[in-house]
Amino acid sequence: MFASSWLILLFPLLGFIGLSWYGNRISRNLVGLVGCGTIGASFFMTLVTLSNLLFLPPEERVGHVQTLYQWVSAGSFKLDVAILVDPLSVFMFLIVTGVGFVIHVYSVGYMHDDPEYSRFFAYLNLFIFSMLVLVAAADFFFLIVGWALVGLASYLLIGFWREKTSAVLAARKAFVMNVIGDVGMVIAALVIFETFGTLNFADVFASAPGMFRPNDDSMLLITLLLLVGAFAKSAQLPLHTWLPDAMEGPTPVSALIHAATMVTAGVYLVARCHVLYELAPYTMYFIAGVGIITAIFAGSMAMVQYDIKRVIAYSTMSQLGYMFLAMGIGVYSLGMFHLMTHAFFKALLFMAAGSVIHSLDGEQDLRKMGGLQSVMPLTHATFLIGALALAGIPLTSGYFSKEAIILSSYHADMGNIVFWAIAVLTAGMTAVYISRGYLFTFFGRLRSPAAHPHESPMIMIIPLLVLAVLALLGGVLGPWVDSFLAPVFGHVAYHPHDNALESIALVVGIGGIATAGLLYMVSKERLDLFKEALAPLYDLLFHKYYVDEIYDYLIVRPTKAIGAFLEQKAEREGLDFTVDQVGLQIKEVSHGISLWQSGKVRSYALNMIVGVVTILLFVVFM
Amino acid sequence: MGQEFVLLVSASIFCVGTVGFIIRKNPLIMFMSIELMLNSVNFLLVAYSSFLNSLDGQIFALFIITVAAAEVVVGLAIILTIFRTRHEMDVDHIDVLKG
Numbered sequence: 001m002f003a004s005s006w007l008i009l010l011f012p013l014l015g016f017i018g019l020s021w022y023g024n025r026i027s028r029n030l031v032g033l034v035g036c037g038t039i040g041a042s043f044f045m046t047l048v049t050l051s052n053l054l055f056l057p058p059e060e061r062v063g064h065v066q067t068l069y070q071w072v073s074a075g076s077f078k079l080d081v082a083i084l085v086d087p088l089s090v091f092m093f094l095i096v097t098g099v100g101f102v103i104h105v106y107s108v109g110y111m112h113d114d115p116e117y118s119r120f121f122a123y124l125n126l127f128i129f130s131m132l133v134l135v136a137a138a139d140f141f142f143l144i145v146g147w148a149l150v151g152l153a154s155y156l157l158i159g160f161w162r163e164k165t166s167a168v169l170a171a172r173k174a175f176v177m178n179v180i181g182d183v184g185m186v187i188a189a190l191v192i193f194e195t196f197g198t199l200n201f202a203d204v205f206a207s208a209p210g211m212f213r214p215n216d217d218s219m220l221l222i223t224l225l226l227l228v229g230a231f232a233k234s235a236q237l238p239l240h241t242w243l244p245d246a247m248e249g250p251t252p253v254s255a256l257i258h259a260a261t262m263v264t265a266g267v268y269l270v271a272r273c274h275v276l277y278e279l280a281p282y283t284m285y286f287i288a289g290v291g292i293i294t295a296i297f298a299g300s301m302a303m304v305q306y307d308i309k310r311v312i313a314y315s316t317m318s319q320l321g322y323m324f325l326a327m328g329i330g331v332y333s334l335g336m337f338h339l340m341t342h343a344f345f346k347a348l349l350f351m352a353a354g355s356v357i358h359s360l361d362g363e364q365d366l367r368k369m370g371g372l373q374s375v376m377p378l379t380h381a382t383f384l385i386g387a388l389a390l391a392g393i394p395l396t397s398g399y400f401s402k403e404a405i406i407l408s409s410y411h412a413d414m415g416n417i418v419f420w421a422i423a424v425l426t427a428g429m430t431a432v433y434i435s436r437g438y439l440f441t442f443f444g445r446l447r448s449p450a451a452h453p454h455e456s457p458m459i460m461i462i463p464l465l466v467l468a469v470l471a472l473l474g475g476v477l478g479p480w481v482d483s484f485l486a487p488v489f490g491h492v493a494y495h496p497h498d499n500a501l502e503s504i505a506l507v508v509g510i511g512g513i514a515t516a517g518l519l520y521m522v523s524k525e526r527l528d529l530f531k532e533a534l535a536p537l538y539d540l541l542f543h544k545y546y547v548d549e550i551y552d553y554l555i556v557r558p559t560k561a562i563g564a565f566l567e568q569k570a571e572r573e574g575l576d577f578t579v580d581q582v583g584l585q586i587k588e589v590s591h592g593i594s595l596w597q598s599g600k601v602r603s604y605a606l607n608m609i610v611g612v613v614t615i616l617l618f619v620v621f622m
Numbered sequence: 623m624g625q626e627f628v629l630l631v632s633a634s635i636f637c638v639g640t641v642g643f644i645i646r647k648n649p650l651i652m653f654m655s656i657e658l659m660l661n662s663v664n665f666l667l668v669a670y671s672s673f674l675n676s677l678d679g680q681i682f683a684l685f686i687i688t689v690a691a692a693e694v695v696v697g698l699a700i701i702l703t704i705f706r707t708r709h710e711m712d713v714d715h716i717d718v719l720k721g
Contacts, residue, residue: 599720602645602652
């Protein structure tokens with residue numbers, strides 16, 4: 001039935017290997033063709049798999065494990081190299097390969113002048129392959145393999161411009177944060193193996209409800225450990241600091257990895273393990289709480305940043321917070337739906353921002369942009385669509401997904417008024433910061449006199465248009481996503497209707513846009529007054545709540561101090577000293593002995609004769 | 623010709639060779655001294671071969687002469703090369719291989 005599904009993973013892997021080995025020897029056009037073609041082929045195979053899946057009746061769509069071969073068989077422990085085909089994984093395949101393909105095409109234009117063109121595409125293909133491994137995993141082992149590979153690909157791509165110190169540091173930061181998550185995941189997998197005796201998803205999820213009552217200790221432990229990984233990958237508090245820095249990478253990377261796909265892995269993990277999470281309601285509340293706090297926390301920071309990519313990065317964190325909120329209150333398919341629409345409009349925003357940055361020769365500071373509306377009409381239109389979708393303006397895709405989550409945060413069984421209030425407030429902030437970014441970029445006059453902005457080439461514009469259509473119309477897929485994913489989650493998400501709450505959210509959203517318009521467009525003086533009045537708050541937000549500084553004081557510096565102490569006392573004065581002394585003493589002794597070797601042949605002869613005579617005398621007279 | 627006489631002559635030649643080797647600085651003379659030592663032993667071997675009515679000693683002496691000849695060839699070649707490069711022939715100055 002799904003025998004060909006492994007081809008989905010094969011193509012990007014072949015692309016990665018081929019481009020790594022031959023990338024420098026083939027022409028640029030061929031590199032682009034291979035880079036995009038493999039992902040396109042992978043997307044096509046995903047569509048084939050999807051159509052196969054849709055031919056089955058809904059209740060038979062879950063639990064297809066396509067085993068390639070058995071890898072480990074040690075006693076009761078078995079590990080198969082297998083691909084899990086069910087609505088959830090196919091849904092993720094679609095997003096990863098679909099959005100991935102569009103972004104690959106965009107990269108052909110964006111990276112066109114980069115000297116290391118083929119290395120970029122090799123890494124991108126590696127990333128897509130890793131993400132597919134993560135999603136296709138049928139057990140926790142390969143989930144972690146994919147998890148770590150994705151972290152590696154992200155590290156390589158953030159640090160792609162390796163001659164930039166800040167990029168290298170950002171890559172390292174992202175890697176360290178992700179490894180913290182990986183460690184949590186590995187411990188979680190060990191605990192799962194200890195508890196269930198298997199790592200297989202199907203077996204674990206089948207036996208868990210019979211073995212444990214809700215909120216049993218081991219369920220809480222497993223779910224919280226898995227969350228460490230999910231939070232690190234999805235940049236939720238307190239492991240979020242790497243995501244804004246990750247914007248040092250090329251913009252297509254930000255669009256693909258740090259908006260559309262990789263950062264949603266945490267959401268996917270919770271969705272995949274929802275059986276376990278439902279046995280741990282406390283953890284669910286925790287997820288919802290962290291999600292909503294991250295949402296408002298990131299949203300507030302996004303309002304004062306001046307780097308266009310950072311604004312969108314914080315916005316990503318904030319939207320991921322919404323997704324986790326949806327997971328926490330148990331409306332999984334709404335969370336997945338928002339994941340999808342977010343992938344559309346956030347990739348669109350990043351790529352439109354990339355188009356702006358491209359035309360301004362790498363300028364990312366909002367204060368130096370402006371007035372691009374007339375110069376870049378297509379980029380402007382697509383950015384506007386992305387911004388409207390993000391702000392949740394009715395009829396765009398973002399409206400359907402976000403509004404549903406906000407409503408559910410009150411109406412779902414685990415929802416309450418606090419979640420709802422914060423969610424609405426965050427929606428207002430979202431509207432403010434994205435309008436601010438939009439106005440700064442496209443209105444007024446250009447504040448960077450040296451720049452000569454121009455519309456980007458068609459190979460960048462067409463992907464933008466494709467995503468713009470999806471971001472605009474993706475909302476109609478909502479009911480389909482619900483019913484498609486229902487077999488996995490066991491129920492269709494409950495869609496409440498509450499005109500009062502919907503209206504409030506809508507008013508807050510439009511109010512946010514109006515506020516931004518008033519503050520940033522109508523009057524500069526008013527903005528400065530506003531800034532003056534709220535100076536302490538402004539500083540707090542501008543410095544990102546000083547989280548980086550706090551981590552620096554609490555973790556980085558003590559660690560460095562311990563390291564320096566150990567280097568001096570344990571290594572230099574302990575180990576090194578001992579080893580050096582052994583060597584030095586031996587050298588001294590050997591030097592003394594070597595003086596005997598004078599190089600004078602006659603003295604050797606004399607010594608020899610004296611020796612022989614002595615021995616003879618000894619033998620004869622003793 | 624008694625055995626004492628043979629031993630005495632052999633020992634004297636050997637001592638001359640030994641002392642010559644130690645006190646002379648010219649490598650050619652030192653080589654000759656080595657030959658003296660070797661030949662003192664050869665003399666002893668041949669003499670005892672005759673005393674004991676056995677050919678072993680003489681065969682041994684032939685071997686020693688052969689090996690000594692080969693050794694002199696190598697040694698002279700080295701000495702020549704050293705002389706060509708250093709333009710002097712004092713063994714006390716040839717001490718590059720000291721510790």
